[in-house]
Amino acid sequence: LPVDAALDSLAFDPAESLGFATIDHHRALRQGFPEVVFGAGKTDAQVVAIAERIAGHGDGFLVTRTAASAAAALQRRFGAAEWNEAGRTVLLRGRDVPRADGTLLIVTAGTSDLPVAEEAAVTADALGLSVSRLTDVGVAGIHRVLARRDVLASARVIVVVAGMDGALSSVVGGLVRVPVIAVPTSVGYGAAFAGLAPLLTMLNSCAAGVSVVNIDNGFGAAVAASRILHA
Amino acid sequence: LPVDAALDSLAFDPAESLGFATIDHHRALRQGFPEVVFGAGKTDAQVVAIAERIAGHGDGFLVTRTAASAAAALQRRFGAAEWNEAGRTVLLRGRDVPRADGTLLIVTAGTSDLPVAEEAAVTADALGLSVSRLTDVGVAGIHRVLARRDVLASARVIVVVAGMDGALSSVVGGLVRVPVIAVPTSVGYGAAFAGLAPLLTMLNSCAAGVSVVNIDNGFGAAVAASRILHA
Amino acid sequence: LPVDAALDSLAFDPAESLGFATIDHHRALRQGFPEVVFGAGKTDAQVVAIAERIAGHGDGFLVTRTAASAAAALQRRFGAAEWNEAGRTVLLRGRDVPRADGTLLIVTAGTSDLPVAEEAAVTADALGLSVSRLTDVGVAGIHRVLARRDVLASARVIVVVAGMDGALSSVVGGLVRVPVIAVPTSVGYGAAFAGLAPLLTMLNSCAAGVSVVNIDNGFGAAVAASRILHA
Amino acid sequence: LPVDAALDSLAFDPAESLGFATIDHHRALRQGFPEVVFGAGKTDAQVVAIAERIAGHGDGFLVTRTAASAAAALQRRFGAAEWNEAGRTVLLRGRDVPRADGTLLIVTAGTSDLPVAEEAAVTADALGLSVSRLTDVGVAGIHRVLARRDVLASARVIVVVAGMDGALSSVVGGLVRVPVIAVPTSVGYGAAFAGLAPLLTMLNSCAAGVSVVNIDNGFGAAVAASRILHA
Amino acid sequence: LPVDAALDSLAFDPAESLGFATIDHHRALRQGFPEVVFGAGKTDAQVVAIAERIAGHGDGFLVTRTAASAAAALQRRFGAAEWNEAGRTVLLRGRDVPRADGTLLIVTAGTSDLPVAEEAAVTADALGLSVSRLTDVGVAGIHRVLARRDVLASARVIVVVAGMDGALSSVVGGLVRVPVIAVPTSVGYGAAFAGLAPLLTMLNSCAAGVSVVNIDNGFGAAVAASRILHA
Amino acid sequence: LPVDAALDSLAFDPAESLGFATIDHHRALRQGFPEVVFGAGKTDAQVVAIAERIAGHGDGFLVTRTAASAAAALQRRFGAAEWNEAGRTVLLRGRDVPRADGTLLIVTAGTSDLPVAEEAAVTADALGLSVSRLTDVGVAGIHRVLARRDVLASARVIVVVAGMDGALSSVVGGLVRVPVIAVPTSVGYGAAFAGLAPLLTMLNSCAAGVSVVNIDNGFGAAVAASRILHA
């Protein structure tokens, strides 16, 4: 009990303030994953400064939605930082990230959905998950996904990434028992309305128990998977 | 040539006016289907009066979106008029409606989509089409539609009726070569937004060449099929 | 292997057709939960007929969005069927539903969100989950939820049900490591736009890894939880 | 029968995987048109690699929404590839594409709608259709389209391309018996909302049986026409 | 000059207050039309009380959007008040309403648009305009409106009332030189979105110089016409 | 300090749970106003039970959005409870509610906006504010509000209640120095979209420093005024 109380107290200690940012070093204790920096809307200097504080505590970090210039700055500062251009992520691997059992399968409907899938894959990797992929198996050629039912069956959690009609999540959701997390993407044009169409499709999935994250939110889908697989 | 000119002229003769309606008796010549009365927003008396004028020319008629009271009034006036409660149609069969070759298949995703499918089926029948049905084969149980590929293969035109995620049209569109007309329905709740979700899904179908009509517009889908099958 | 193949084949056998419905008796094998009937848009007679076929196979059933008249008809036909008025569900318990380890906690922001929470609780119960509740702890009085951190900590999965600003899911998502499934409700008025406001809030949760189901979809949230807890 | 079965089996053979793409070489058998590559959201290298695989099977290909740089790369690699700058398509003609009987007429409301019409025309040509055009005949000068009733009458299928008020499809739909496929365009400003206005107009066409594809989707309209004309 | 100043001063004298309403008796001087009461959202007692004050000044009044019970109460109190059930108006004719030169033509696309046309016609009559009508001439049968070009040509101002695709205003706007005021109606279903579709159509009319009023706002269209014809 | 700490601790003591509701008896300490019950979506029995608990602590209560049947039940149970039919509120006055200095002026654009103004007035009264009113002074007759500049000038805070175009808040906001809180109402039709139009108007007010609450949220406007006047 006292240990729990101490941990609990620790977990809620005030965070460190940089003036423009309040860093939550104890999130790892509280939530099991390291501080993640949302790169959009921050200057390169802000991103680097935040990363320095996190790394100064000996933690790794993940920057998402990273501008190319910020990525370069981070790599200059942290030699071990890994830049994923498609996924727009910079990762400095943390020490001692616990590995979870079970595989996260990331399924994409089309090639144009890959950047979002990459963001999910890098995030999942950073959180200690094992990732496999099934790519470009949208429902217009339904046999493509049916032919890989073995891959579907081997997953403990499935993330489905799809734009346009977003229909793949309904089909996959009906084929498996495991948790399915759907990520609508902004792939498409016209009445896709920058991802609104697949978002609505996924929210209305006729396959029960499919849950949904924000448009293009590969990061969020991976964290949701991590919450499940680290439980 | 003179015959064509005469027909052409006939087809564009002024229509008959009832004060509250302008009836286009020559539409049959011009478009190959009889006058259809959109029942919503008309009083029972207006619906009956319009029907009387059409029938007075020896034509049959179809009333869609018919209020129950208007249906009763029509059946009192026209003994041969047929009332389809689910589809909300009243049909007085025309004489000499030409039959089209080839079957129109109406596929529905769920039982709740049946009223829209009924409107389509009655309309198609009135226009001389042969209709078959495949019911409650939504993609959450993808094997239900795959198991009936023979039925899909036997159709010359397919109308897909689906609410919620509207995903069925993408799957069917990818399985067949023939024209697929998708009808979103207002079945669903919440983020289905009264049919907006399946409408967007269908407009963004990753199966190429699927075309779409208005939400709950079974009538329009049948007329689109008739334009194809009577060509 | 042959057993797997047989099961696999069984799982994809064609479903039983009632004309207006295609019943998927093998979904239990494929997905681990019994046939659920979406009551909205079906006549009472259709609901009862579908329930009879399912029960005829010895399965239990769950009807959601049940009209009061359909509920009465089901209870007349099935003495053991349980009617939850707030949640609008009728449940005939299945035999041998496997119980899952771990507790599902259903948290509601306000009293008006209870009907959706009830739908979730009945569904979860039908699927073999253990359910606990935390009620009326919206963030306007943040101490109400903070004071019950012990309850949050004891859950394996948390479903957060909230209308209006939907902010509770972001707070809960930041307090726990376990999976959080957010259900926006249509509670509210004006710019709540029948649930659109909390839906957007939840999709944009600043707490990472919160996933979302359709507005008022307590059923879907429970199935998503079941996919996690039965894994 | 055995031939049918073999063809059927062939049509559903697993597709070829490139890692970032899963190519469906048998779509020609199944749907009667060659693999089409949606160029948006793909890198130039990905587009070329996919094209190479398709061409390696001896098939032609069509790339839509092609970036100028990707078009140049494709033309360097495939000398026979044709670049349509307005329509943003690159076409390598397939061998032995069957020609369909009957003319597809593409009608545009204004000059600014021409890029979408070009995408439709190139696609139709690739699919073996004969194409004619009627340009800049929007309803503000209704006599422009009425004066060309002879052209309308000579078509087997009509694609109507219009932005702004999208009203042309209703007028054309009322003048002809043949199938009419409406393509809303993003031409316009303000309350055109990037094509939403003509999309809604076309979905609500008072001319019955007009069906609609996505905003700016000239490609989809041509495929829908091909489904009709190749039947 | 002093007369003008006096009139000007008079026109801006404070209005009479009833507690729940502030009546502007001098609007007739300022704007040339009598006080109009928007009936929706007011109790029957409030409507009658306001009418009494206006009539007490010797003015006539027009109540729009009148509930049937309010209409009955008004007719009990004012024997000369005229109730138009379709248009939902109650009119007590004012004395000495100046008649305007030139005819206002009200054109409707369909029979279901008549209630809005009635509201416009009663309002126009109350404001001293001469009204003629052209009914049910929607563009699906374009010859219906073309055949009546003489009627169009005889009007000084045209109000076009249309739901669904709202395309009639573009055609009429292109046929005449005189002012065209378009009124979208909530006639239609599905993607008509209660009048949004024709509203957008009319705002994007490819016929230049068509102006638009609110959905179902026959009253406003008539006042706009009166501003023109009384100038 | 210890007193502050004690108060602080008191303010955050756990709330009382009724199972379906968690009552926050200490909100008065924390926020300066009594518990308010949002009546919509609660059964009559729930509303009464919550009210009993609050009253049991000697506090008064305010129920908003009260169904008529719930109001009757509350008045049967609490003889001193006051029912405002237009505003749909039931108020049991609290003891010792501190009175604030300065007057809150509630300005309405039209008579149909009065129910929202009533909700605001009852709430303000319950919170100890002095309320005055200016009614039916919408900008179509701009002299109505200009003539009452003295009333505007005497207010310490102004709440502007308006539907339709919502323009009144911009005019009032430009005339006074004091805080202006704008309440859009659902009064109007068509493109008013149930209050969306005035909501957007008010959010975009060209008069700087006007702030806005939810559509029809008279209650919230009064609480915002109370936060200002009790400061």
Place this chain on the structure above:
Amino acid sequence: LPVDAALDSLAFDPAESLGFATIDHHRALRQGFPEVVFGAGKTDAQVVAIAERIAGHGDGFLVTRTAASAAAALQRRFGAAEWNEAGRTVLLRGRDVPRADGTLLIVTAGTSDLPVAEEAAVTADALGLSVSRLTDVGVAGIHRVLARRDVLASARVIVVVAGMDGALSSVVGGLVRVPVIAVPTSVGYGAAFAGLAPLLTMLNSCAAGVSVVNIDNGFGAAVAASRILHA
């Protein structure tokens, strides 16, 4: 009569086709204004070619939404063409444009609305109208417009151009008897939604008889004014 018939026939002669455009040389006869070219979405070459054909008939032309490069090309080709940079128009004045009696007053709410007002003013000038202006008189400083009631009173038609809250049209509409045409602009940010907010405000104007054109459509407002003033 024969003259009328000839004119009528002339007015409906087929238009001249350029392949990418169908020019309607007789619109001047039919509608009283010269051919106007909508520059957006056309290449510079197309714009010049169309202009050449119109000028070749001895007519003037007006190009709206002109790209700077197209404007330069037009001025190289037509020395007398006038480029209005703010309004993005190129005008080659026509011969013998009839002048209308009465002044068109263009009122703007803010300086940022001037480009739209310029488009209106150039168009009006091209159509033979006399134009005056009242600038930057938005309702946040209501005395600015009230102080110029003399200018308002001298106009025969008023065009009100406003972004953000769009409230100016309601105030002006209530102050004058003459026709008021409201033009919402895309000036603003956030919840102005690129002109949607003032568009809705203007459609819901509490001043009766204000009509509205598309967002930023200064051109359309001027044509609407011309229809009135040339009548």
Place this chain on the structure above:
Amino acid sequence: LPVDAALDSLAFDPAESLGFATIDHHRALRQGFPEVVFGAGKTDAQVVAIAERIAGHGDGFLVTRTAASAAAALQRRFGAAEWNEAGRTVLLRGRDVPRADGTLLIVTAGTSDLPVAEEAAVTADALGLSVSRLTDVGVAGIHRVLARRDVLASARVIVVVAGMDGALSSVVGGLVRVPVIAVPTSVGYGAAFAGLAPLLTMLNSCAAGVSVVNIDNGFGAAVAASRILHA
């Protein structure tokens, strides 16, 4: 009284016209803050010219939404003008701006919200308010804001700036008694819809009495605070 009358008259004297702008020099008298120039949509020359006129009267000015080039031009012309790059403001301090008692606290949910907070802070400073800040305390780490309850408690007015889920305003609104003004920001992506999501969250805040300004409107929030603090 005569003084009041004189002031009143002065306050409504006609404003100065520059042709493209009408400057309201007396707003300071009427509303207590100097003329503010909305920089968006104005040319650099217009911005400088307006600033010169204001400064010519001896007043300071504030330009918001300033383009970098306009800022440079202003600083060349006015040596004392201060450029805040993040907030995009240029401020020339006025003389004798009265200081208000009490602190305005600006709370931001994330680092990316800082530009909006800067606009608010500069504006508040220009209006004579004392400003303190609490940065990056979004609800995903609820302890960050709870740990600073002392700072919250010391404020007289609080502005909450948040994008994404916008949930911070509900939590802060429930913790304090003082006025809370919420500013949604366009920070986020996908279903944040450029600030729509936090806007709706804030309008539906379950904490009563939170009022809202436009998306990204830091300026407006500061003026609203000034109206309160200068009262």
